Amino acid sequence: MTEDMSGTPPHHGSHWYDAEAGPLVRPYAMTGGRTRPVTTTVRFDLIALIDLQDDAPEAVGKEVETLGPEHRALVDLCRIETQSVAELAAETDLPVGVVRVLLGDLVELGCVRVSRPVPPAQLPDEKILREVIDGLRAL
Amino acid sequence: MDSAPSDRRVDDALALKILIVGGFGVGKTTLVGSVSEIRPLRTEEQLSEVGTSVDDTGGVDEKATTTVAMDFGRITIRAGLAVYLFGTPGQDRFWFLWDELATGALGAVVLADTRRLQDCFPAVDYFEHRSIPFIVAVNCFPQSRSYGAHEVARALDLDQGTPVVLCDARDRDSGKEVLIRLVEYAGRVHTARLLDTVGTEPVG
């Protein structure tokens, strides 16, 4: 019997890692060594929202077959509901940079679309902020 | 095939971002966890960006990266409106993370421990220089002598009007209050800036 230790989930404590203590990782194997998304026109903010393109469900299925399991995992999560980049990374336990690259592929293929980036220094209007405050109070 | 109207229009959905920044062990994870469902989030940076000198690698494209874990929480206000919390380390060598997080952010909470107030200097500097609305939340540990909000504001040399709140990061209501104060303050800052812009509109 062989014990497959590669399936052991990495330990995540409440500690962040720094240059001194941080483990060196090479998380880009599944991106073919790429560290930047192919789609440079789309900026994937951590809270950019990702949706499946609802006009191409058949194509999505076929194209994604040719991609890796990580791509498929992202598509499957977006199928359930709209996801932020951060949620996709947390959910798949992939580093954010890797998720960005994979999402770039999916955008290229027309599988997913990304919400408009939030312009810096632009705040939502007062009504939204009021909603947020009331929502927080009601938590 | 006509696509059915979707209730998942990404462009109608709104996501707001709040940063929780603070020194080692100040209570970031505790605060994010007390107000939201918390999950670890891994981001990664080229080593050169984390303050390690790679000057002598002579332009070799080193792909090794180091992982930085952040606290990540989501609070759903209603369908299509959610607040995302990101807890990040407070040392200034992590400013590259704050850059990314601060873009389009509603504002930041700088968590402080009165026994090590200097730990939040870099974050206070950072947000002041970039005019990002922030409040200072003093996490009250039992061993620490209690300081008033004014004392903390003076010790940190905060700009007039920057709120200082005392909190217990373990307590949900206290954590909620911290976030509410930030959102209120961010709204006030924003309104003031709008008025400012109108007042100083260049003529001709």
Ligand SMILES: Nc1nc2c(ncn2[C@@H]2O[C@H](COP(=O)(O)OP(=O)(O)OP(=O)(O)O)[C@@H](O)[C@H]2O)c(=O)[nH]1
């Ligand atoms: N008494 C008291 N203890 C607290 C409070 N907030 C956090 N703690 C405790 O302080 C310790 C550190 O809290 P964390 O939330 O892990 O702090 P952190 O900022 O996430 O720490 P790092 O991620 O390691 O930098 C934990 O043991 C908490 O239980 C507080 O308001 N009062």
Ligand SMILES: [Mg+2]
């Ligand atoms: Mg922590």
